[in-house]
Amino acid sequence: MTFQKCLTICCVALAIACGRADAQQNRRGRAVLSIPKVENKDIICFALYTVHDSTLKLTAQLYPIAEADTKTVRLEIEKDGKWVEVARTTAVEQGWTAPFRVENWDDSRTCRYRVAHGTEATYEGIIRRNPVDQDEIVVAGFTGNSIHPAHGGDISRQDIIDNVKKVDADVLFFSGDQVYDHNRHYAAWLKFGRDFGEIIKERPTLCLPDDHDAGQPNLWGESGKISTLSGASDGGYSRPGVYVREVERAQTSHFPDPADPHKVGQGIGVWFTNLNWGNVDFAILEDRKFKTGPAGRVPKQGPRPDHIRNPDYDPASVDVEGAVLLGERQLRFLDNWAQDWRHADMKVALSQTIFCGGAHIHGSANGRLHADMDSNGWPQSGRNRALDALRKGFAFHCAGDQHLATIFQHGIDEHRDAIWSFCVPSIANLYLRWWEPLEPGRNRETGAPEYTGDHLDGFHNKVTNHAAANPEKKPAGNILNTRAAGFGIVRLNTATRQITMECWPRNVDITSSAAKQYRGWPRTISQFDNYNPRSWGKLGKITFDVEDPVVQLIHADTNEILYTVRANGQTFTPSAPKDNVFIVKAGKDAPDTIISTGMKAGSAPLAVTIN
């Protein structure tokens, strides 16, 4: 009996302990998510579109259609004051998406459209004309759309709506984690539509599904493999293929057609492609889908297969043979894309995350991680190949995912020899991170914080930090801006070829002179900074008889393309590695004419006739 008494006391003590632990839990953090019952006239929630290469693709997102109601959805445009049907489709029941495709679209005019269902429901928006005559293309960038109240996810997005309207953004870019619910993408996607539909319906919008959208905390897609390890670091998708397909249909079926449409495992499609808008060529990348999972592939270096805690580890040991980042198909696409400058003055790569380990402290309380394989800093070889492909087109990179806004210039062989990237802040920051290197950066700008400058990330990738919107260490109030929430604006000036990055906190009027950006922003760079290593020299100035020709430099001894770029104006002074000889090709829209077979640093100026 004594024992039984002891046992009873222990059980009661345990129950009390659990109760107290439960009471300690922050119940503010639980989001309520449901699919509201709507009337038939409101059954269309929102619509997303892109126009590319004279093809309009629009996806209407509907609330559930009753069994007895028609599944047919119509797309109409306004012509001479009347609505004219241009396409119709059947809503896909799994996720209730209605994807439309209209070819031979005249993108030179703005057009009102409406999506219609049955006799009652309509949803109106505007298909913008292609802003090819604008000098400045404005991209509004977002990531991490947490709806959890604990950190302000339940606070209205109206400030974002208002600001996007004020700057009249030409393109909306949601880099990922539009949805954080791992089981109810449809319900969360509808909420996303209710929150952002007002701005999405009027401009091309790119939503890149990331790990949380696909229903898992991290994602190494491994070409559609099935993941069976909790945390998914064995590679592949945790959720069934049918779920992932629904997610991708909802978020990406309005993208321009994929560059290489072959499906991956579980029948999951691909959507990497490009969108040419306003003479800016956007590469839309999938940096998750093909990536190898680290579990079992790399030597264990920390408490999780994808985390490296040991600062003394050998970075080369994790750069294992066979580990993939973008994959061959996507790299082939990038190689072609970087050479194709038709209707393009500038190039921008959009992807889920950045090509380096862009944070040191993970979590709300000083959890230092030497390296995180969820970032594109790993595998290093794949990272370098991707950056090499991107810099060949002088592409600027915009991404998200990190929950920490940063500006990095990447390096492959030396610091600052590759592209710049802007990681935008989270709409509402679920998980805090800090860029806080232990050593001050080298070659910092005057007055810049110690965390800026040249560094090696946890994988020994060369990176140069120019800004980091670190959250407060112990956030007062712990919602939105104290957690460094916000959004990014990228201004791409096709006339001056300048790129301006802005990083705004939430709930400010960004047109007000009193509004302040996060420290380190705004930052303006030249398009040509995206591939301008300090060790290079200048070739002779080339003068053309046409405006803005496309110029390509090819290594004379290896025939390997160094880069292709559209010059700004009638003159161009190429930069290139010293002591190398180059074949130079040029043309009005493609480098189809050899203008020199032996240029090198210090060569004499050259006058070229292309026409």
Add this chain to the structure above:
Amino acid sequence: MRAECPARAPQESLFRYGINIERKERVIPSSAVNKPNFDSRLIIILRLGAFFCFAGWTWVHFYWEGPYGILVWQDATYVFAERIGIDWEEFVGSGADDGFVQKWVARIGWFYLICAVITVIVRKGSWIQMAALVGGSGLLTILSYAKYVASQRQPPMFIEHGGQILMPILLVTALALGVRHRVTVTTALLALVTTFAGHGCYALGLWPPPATFHAMTSVILDVGYDTANTMLHTAGILDFLVCIGIFLPPLRRMSALYAAAWGFVTAIARPVAGMSLSLNYWGADQFVHEAVLRAPHVFIPLFLFFLWREPQSAENVARPPGLTSDDSGTTRPITCTID
């Protein structure tokens, strides 16, 4: 004579269900019914279940990391730390070094290791060791609670850990009170029911199942989502049938056997689905412990299966399941007729 033969009751049940079994007689040797000997074997089953459970979690704590992040990285914990006089940087580390939390999360593994050792050496009357095992159950409760919170507070996540949480307590009660004591058997039943009910809730889709459920089914059996879904639903129904069947005397042994088999299959499914020759150590360090720490899912039903298989005295047959006459250890040969 029939009353002397506890093994006969199930056979009669089979007859009632129309199953014809050839009549024959055999003499059960005295060694097979030596109660202390048999009890000690049942104890070994429980020791194995508890040992593997603690050993698996020890591996998690030392080699990987315990799942406590969700509990410790939050405001309430900081407030608690401040109340007990630990400042914030000391509590969470400076960023350049580990703080109180990181150090103690790592140290918890030692408690699991100690518990694993105790499961092997603990004897009746070793009250300190038994108290430590009860403490081990407390650790498993906290761990399960952390997983429950991480799962967005899905009750089945906590419930399905019932088998693991109760495994050490079951061993303690078996040692202290006897394997057939009411408390022991009730604890075993509770452990089995919670495990299978929690699992069944997920498999039936009453709560969104962990993604690994479908994934493992698809990978191991090479079936598509729809088939995997159907199989999980079927398994979910069987999970609940087990929870009922375990209380029905004619079905309880069959239920326990099925539960042991299914517990084994679901535990071993992790390494089977995940391990590969192409991985470092074949992926063993990633997956094997996932099977090992689920040992209670196998050994608790196995314990019940063998407990109910034991030839019992006439007195025991007349008693409700789990009740015993005494632990005197008196042995005698029994001649038994099996239908």
